[in-house]
């Protein structure tokens with residue numbers, strides 16, 4: 001098999017896949033035929049997904065489902081082997097500056113410039129986005145306050161806890177007031193009070209017309225917070241739609257287990273019970 005150096009624009013899918021429908025130009029994010037292989041491992045296998053503008057969209061799936069890989073390709077952090085991503089009708093890989101200006105991204109596990117203080121990091125993020133200094137200063141103060149980091153504004157990020165680091169990274173994703181936020185595990189390691197604050201901030205953002213895409217393992221949170229959800233496993237999207245459409249009469253967690261399958265039985269750990 002030959003793999004093109006660049007994904008073919010227009011929604012081409014990977015080997016053997018059926019053709020995808022055209023991108024939805026109204027969608028906040030529209031991906032077609034996304035496909036990525038690492039060595040022998042096919043991490044994402046022909047994903048089509050439309051995230052409606054103004055939705056609070058949850059992406060769920062077991063460990064290794066391909067969520068981070070898919071979101072990375074959809075936001076310009078990782079080049080797909082095949083497929084394409086459009087942000088409000090703008091082809092991300094053909095017009096990356098234009099598309100990325102509309103996105104705020106909280107990547108999973110990407111290192112920050114942690115020898116900067118929280119205030120410096122937010123300032124840096126704002127300057128990178130080409131914002132004027134007065135606006136950066138004002139928004140930096142607002143974000144530090146919103147995330148309860150004002151007292152630690154002048155502490156190096158390397159000395160932040162995991163939850164504080166998550167919050168400052170989230171602030172960096174928001175400082176340019178993007179129209180769509182793509183957040184990979186935003187609540188991981190965040191304490192319950194901070195998580196509630198973040199939820200309120202995100203809900204307000206959606207109420208004001210923004211779109212949020214979050215990946216999470218916490219079904220209950222997704223069911224309460226999101227209006228749309230996609231379930232991924234094995235590099236595929238198994239179900240996608242409104243939360244009510246996907247879960248039907250069940251809880252989202254039960255539906256998830258039904259779709260993904262594979263509750264593991266623990267008989268194999270008999271040595272542990274006998275210890």
Ligand SMILES: Nc1ncnc2c1ncn2[C@@H]1O[C@H](COP(=O)(O)OP(=O)(O)OP(=O)(O)O)[C@@H](O)[C@H]1O
Pocket residue numbers: 038041042043061062063064065066067068069070
């Ligand atoms: N850079 C890489 N090199 C090799 N394999 C990778 C790489 N990134 C991801 N994978 C593999 O691709 C698959 C999908 O990984 P991915 O991180 O996208 O899953 P995920 O759904 O985000 O998982 P989790 O919920 O555990 O974060 C996994 O099998 C993973 O081992």
